[in-house]
Amino acid sequence: MKAVLRGEIRNSVPYFRYRLGSDGTLELSSRHGNEITADTGFTGAIALPEDALERMAVEFAAVEEFRLADGQRVQLPIFWGAVHLNGKSFETWFIPGDPLVGMEFFEVAGTQLNLDFKTGTICLKR
Known part of the structure; x- marks a missing residue:
């Protein structure tokens, strides 16, 4: 099984890095890049700040209702776009919010997500 993405765990929070490519x-x-939290409690794909979504080549898809961790229900726009990971491209959906990678994206991009708190590492494998 090959590692496709590695990250760190700091203060009990697992994260990877991200940046916006020149192709949007x-x-x-x-x-390299900004931190994006690996959130196993987020059942969606990817959340990014609105200013990042505005600079990306994403298409508006719909408005959906989401339930937040505190139980609150909110209406959020959904955008369709692409993620590059280790030379592969994955089409997925995005919502505005704090930078998070959720379980739906992990299921598409990998087969195993390992969190090693002793070494302070997180690894997505395929």
Whole structure:
């Protein structure tokens, strides 16, 4: 099984790195860019700040209702776009919010998500 993405765990929070590619796609990285939290409690795909979504090549898809961790229900726009990861491209959906990668994206991009609190690492494998 090959690692496709590696990250760190700091203060009990697992994260990877991301940046916006010149083609308007999201690039997930092990080393460079802003932090994006690996949130196993987020059943969606990817959340990014609105200013990042505005700079991306994403298409508006719909408005859907989501339930937040505190139980609150909110209406959010959904956008369709691409993520580059280790030379592969994945089409997925995005919502505005704090930078999060959720379980729906992990299921599409990998087969195993390992969190090692002793070494402080997180690894998505395929």
